[in-house]
Structure formats: structure tokens, C-alpha cells
Amino acid sequence: MDVKPINRKSIYQDIVLQIRAMIERGELTPGDKLPPERRLAEMFSVSRNTVREAIKALAQKDILESRQGAGTFVRVADADSFAEAFAGSIVRSQPRLKDIFEVRKLVEPEIAALAARNASPSDITWMENVISEQEEAAQAGKMTSELDQLFHEILAEASGNSVMRIMIGALHDEFVESRISVLQSKDRQQRSLEAHKAIVDAIKGGHIMQAEKAMREHLEEVERIVFADK
Incomplete structure (x- = not known):
């Protein structure tokens, strides 16, 4: 290891x-x-x-x-089979990237809102640690896509909704290519970090609407970058 x-x-x-x-x-x-x-x-x-x-x-x-x-x-949880089936259905249907963004904009702002309501101190510390790791990786000139994915999955766990966590895990597996595209420059990595910090600040303060808004704005910016590159 x-x-x-x-x-x-x-x-x-x-x-x-x-x-x-x-x-x-x-x-x-x-x-x-x-x-x-x-x-x-x-x-x-x-x-x-x-x-x-x-x-x-x-x-x-x-x-x-x-x-x-x-x-x-x-752990081998019953949820694993659901996650695999969910991810498999996405692969088989070969959705357009636009479809993925539409789902993320429907689901992830609500996840951020739930996290603002339900996140524990250890959840928040975990998010902050991931952001620190992401910042260090960016400064070292390394790709931060894995840490970006991990941040969003931890956020889903902090929501307190296990089905949300499964959905985000499955969706993110299909979103790796676009995440690499978005985070390919230092400027984009920094913008992603700032967005993550804004989301965590809102969650830390228990500001539900602010957390939802920060996530929505983050996803909209990511979407603009992805389609500007197409």
C-alpha cells in the first residue's frame, strides 16, 4: 500500500x-x-x-x-449491487454529457443543502482535509481529479442520505473524462478549489440555501468549461 x-x-x-x-x-x-x-x-x-x-x-x-x-x-454492502446496476444502466444507455450535467444540477445542490443540515464536525473536517490535499496536489502540478471526485462523494455521505451517496458514486464513475478536462490547468484547479471552499463554508455555517447556491454555481461553471472545450 x-x-x-x-x-x-x-x-x-x-x-x-x-x-x-x-x-x-x-x-x-x-x-x-x-x-x-x-x-x-x-x-x-x-x-x-x-x-x-x-x-x-x-x-x-x-x-x-x-x-x-x-x-x-x-465492507460488502447490499447497496453495492444497486450501485453496480445503476452505473451499468448508465453505461448501457450511453447518455450524452449534457444529460449527466442535468442530473447533477438536479441532485447535487440538494445534497449540499442536506449536508448543511446534517454534516457532523468529522464530516466537515474530512472535506477540509480533502481540499487541503487538493490544494497541495495542484501546487505540485499534479492532477486533482481523484480528489475532486472524493470531495463530492464525501459531501454525499455528509448529506445523511445513503441513496444519494450511491447515486453520486455511480455518476462520478461516468464523469471521470470530463473532470480531467475541467481540471487540466492550474487556473481551473484553483477555481474548483475556491468553489469547494465556498460550499464547505456554507455547510460549516449551517447555511442551507447558501450551500445549495454555491453548489449550483460550481456545477454551472464546470458545465460552461466542458462545453467551451467541445
Whole structure:
């Protein structure tokens, strides 16, 4: 596993973020067993208690599952089959990019509004950590599309609606190509970061209408960029 040094200000959240990123990249797949706590603690250079905190947080999100006497596994949820079927139907129908944007503009502003109502402090910290990772990657001249996708999926989780999370995960799998196009320059990466920060600020303040508006404006800007490149 490819792990990074841990930010001491938010240790367990950084571990959560890295494990989630491993799952997103396919390095860990549903049913996989994680290394023992002792080994994870050595890999991340943290205490076993910190590893337990991270595992507990991921288990609460239904991402990991601890089985007594067996270890910790990447969760295989019933929702996975729904997500696969949903994503498969999108692939089979071969929708136009415009159709994807129309769905996103219908769904994601509402997700942001729900997150402003339901996000926990740990959800907000998680979003802020992703934005920090995104900023560091952009400054280093790296692509930020994976972190952009992760931000939107965390936002869907923070909404408190599990079906929203599944839908966004499936839609984003089909949206990788356009995301790479949008985030291909430093200027565009910076604009995306500013939009994400505005969304999180609204969520952090519990401003439902402001969060919805910030997300809608973000999607409209992304859509303009995508179709300007066509």
C-alpha cells in the first residue's frame, strides 16, 4: 500500500482519508482484509489507538467492517449491487454529457443543502482535509481529479442520505473524462478549489440555501468549461 506522512493536526482523519483513497483507487476492494492494527500503526507511524479511531470512523460510514476474531474488512454492502446496476444502466444507455450535467444540477445542490443540515464536525473536517490535499496536489502540478471526485462523494455521505451517496458514486464513475478536462490547468484547479471552499463554508455555517447556491454555481461553471472545450 502507498501511504503518505500523517498531518499531526488531524491524525485519525488523515488515516481515514488515505484508506478511503485506497478504496477509490481500487487498491482495496470490497471483501479485502486490512492488515492488523499493529501493522497499520507501523505503516502510518501512529499509535494503535489512532488506527482504531480511524477504523471506527470508517465503520460508522459503512466503508469498513470489523469482524470479531477475524479482523477488519472493506465492507460488502447490499447497496453495492444497486450501485453496480445503476452505473451499468448508465453505461448501457450511453447518455450524452449534457444529460449527466442535468442530473447533477438536479441532485447535487440538494445534497449540499442536506449536508448543511446534517454534516457532523468529522464530516466537515474530512472535506477540509480533502481540499487541503487538493490544494497541495495542484501546487505540485499534479492532477486533482481523484480528489475532486472524493470531495463530492464525501459531501454525499455528509448529506445523511445513503441513496444519494450511491447515486453520486455511480455518476462520478461516468464523469471521470470530463473532470480531467475541467481540471487540466492550474487556473481551473484553483477555481474548483475556491468553489469547494465556498460550499464547505456554507455547510460549516449551517447555511442551507447558501450551500445549495454555491453548489449550483460550481456545477454551472464546470458545465460552461466542458462545453467551451467541445
